[in-house]
Amino acid sequence: MDEHAAQPPHLTPARRAVLGEAAAAQAEELMAENVSVVALTFVDTAGIVRVKAVPVERLGQAAALGVGASPCFDAFLQDDSAVPARFTGGAIGDLRLHPVPERLTPLPALPGWAWAPADRYGQDGAPHPVDGRAALRRETDRLAAEGWSVRAAFEVEWTTAPEFAGPAYGMTRLIDAAAYLRDVVQGLAAAGIAADQVHPEYSPSQFEVSVAAEDPVGAADTTILVRQVIRAVSREHGVAASFAPRTGAEVGNGGHVHLSLWRADEGGPVSVMSGGTGPCGLTPEGEAFTAGILARLPALLALGAPSVVSYLRLVPSHWAGAFACWGLENREAALRLITGPAGTGTAADTEAANVEVKCFDATANPYLALAGLLAAGRAGLAAGAVLPAPVTTDPALLDAAERDRLGVAALPASLDEAVAAFEADPVLAEALGEPLADTVAAVRRGESALFAGASPEQIIEAARGRF
Template identity: 55%
Template sequence: MADRAAWVERAMAGMTEAGVRVVALSWVDNAGISRAKAVPLGRLHQLAGHGVGMSPVFDTFLVDDSTARTDGHGGPCGDLLLLPDMNRLVPLAAQPGWAWAPADRYGQDGAPYPGCHRSFVNRMVRRAADLGLSLLMGFETEWSLGPGGLGDGPAYGLSRLADSGAYLLDVVDALTAQGVEVLQVHPEYEPGQFEVSTAAEDPLGAADTAVLVRHTVRTVSHAHGLRASFAPLTTPSGIGNGGHVHLSLWRGEENLMHGGTGPRGMTSEGEAFLAGVLRSLPALTAIGCPAPASYLRLAPSAWAGAYRCWGWENREAALRFVTGPAHEASRCANAELKCFDQAANPYLVVGSVIAAGLAGCEEALRLPEEYSDDPAHADPVELERRGVERLPAGLDEAVRHLEGSAVLRKAMGDHLFGSVLAVRDAESVLFADSTRTQTVEATRWRY
């Protein structure tokens, strides 16, 4: 205990030296919105051990800040404790005077709260460890700048850097100063759209980093007089912003996505994990594409991964297998889930994907034949023969798959699973009568 107190004191001293005066403690709700409470730095020593109070009602918050009405979840009564993860405490480079830390939620008795998403990830990581397995995961973050923003010009065009170069430098510099390893940053398909990819790390770290990256992009954008949106769709006729997830499965120092006799060199365990994810994709869609707006983006022939299939370097497959350069395949081979977007809670995403994959390992599942074309242009009879099917075309359909998933229900536990379903059902009702344009306009600046 004394060692921890001394460690906290050193962390606070480092924050003081960095000019930090206030610390934002953040969590992400079931609607995918990052929420926060902020405390003066001087209180952090106390809060690191005892937490700050917060209401459980956030379990049922919707994207518009209304709440789902459901028994047993959320509500005005009760209180929780929000405890910062001091290991991720970091000064915000683009927001002088502020620091950030992700937070875990606990009950007043000190027990982990069953609705805590970071606790869910940790449980799934421990389940993998019990099998001798670990994972590396990472997110690609796409965003769009509002009207009058930077980056007009050809898709992926070098010319876009003429007016956005200084802005992107500030994004990269801020992320680097916060300890985030940037792999690449570039203009994306739509005008004013960009993407940054960050290095793979442990699953909880990857989800934390996804939250930090988005907040950093927002603050840098604000400093440039711009507004950033991570919404699935920002214009009614646009392509939209994805939230692709990369993952690899490891046993010790061995990458199980390489060096085996399975498809594309996967080991049997690597194949089984991906087969489990592929099997659960219709249900996982309700986690990774959690909003009515998500299904405006999840369209065929848009590189959104709208079909449940896998393929080597196939950007129209929901599960894209990536081997990387031949001389680095043992380190780089991984899989990418292309169908998800950034309305999703990243903690729910990584925890649910791990749960689905581990179920595949436990059942020694095998992948179907890979698909190497755009399913939207194929003969429907041939697609049916090969087991290739369209992912849910709407949130209601995805939620029905989630309701029927014994794998995800067991992994989340009744409390978390029930609160997720309550929010999904309520948002379906909220947007039931909205047009495409109304849905986009209502959610553009919420994510």
């Protein structure tokens, strides 16, 4: 592993003091806003958001010294059972959760509460080697050292029970859910998140909200916060929100990821996703980055579609991206290239282009999912990778011979297949490091064993209330 893959530095006394002072000052502001408690969250390997909370008066101490938390959660499955893992889990040892001051956010949707993501460190101040947020920060830094940055965003899709009536994308459903969706948008705004758009989705009582792109770590933090706001607002309206890939007999909830690559420049970062001479206007670097992701999609599913229920959503002709291919505005391709508007006379003409990863869902730990995508894109850049021809139709409609000619293959149809591809991929293993990669594989195999022999209905029911 090169120097840019090294873990973030230890928490020194000086760094602890800086964190503590910043958090203590924020605590004073929070108390003035009648905030009493701060929820500190991290996401485990199975994609469950775990939490420890501290009284606001203890926030400065928590930032400097951390809050104790067992390492057992890294080996937890979605049902809170655990698997043996070589590098983490079990009853022995302790970690420290350190709130991230710059993301500390009051939660008006949960009166009296604030939220912050937490970085996890050992008792000695060393970063926890199985911490997903640290892995994503590491990959972001590696790209930065090579002169690149990435902007990312997650789409958030969810379903509610009881249901709101009305057809897919229908104004009837929006009217039925108007007060609810208004409060979702207002709750997000109160938490500092501007929704780009919100609308009824395809399935019964399904909705989607989109937010602006930001740096990868920020994007992962934001999607966690968005989901918690939606959950809180939903409860106030007497409905339960689920982000699980399938919640019934319908097109499921995705967790689509949007990515764009930017080159460092004296005048500021410049997008390389448009204005080039490559396919669909990609520059050579934008093409290489995208091709690197495409080449590793089967292995990346172990990070981005990491649950057994994921593969009940990931089926052909359901806009889930079940085939490893790409295409311009092709919603059946696993990678959809979006060029954005043209001729507007605004920055959107050159800056809106991005690639959408459609085969991921919200059972993913978003930090791990993005870390894998960045590592794959970086490998594509290093290799000068090129894309195959774009697919211009639903790949499921092509016969086998035509798919072979175009180099289009079906993505793994089960979690076991995805784990096998992940374990065989050296780029992802190197990027995550042995402790994290080994733990991911152990948890995925545990999830497969947990649901061995279960019916689709049983798998859906088990996931509905967990994600």
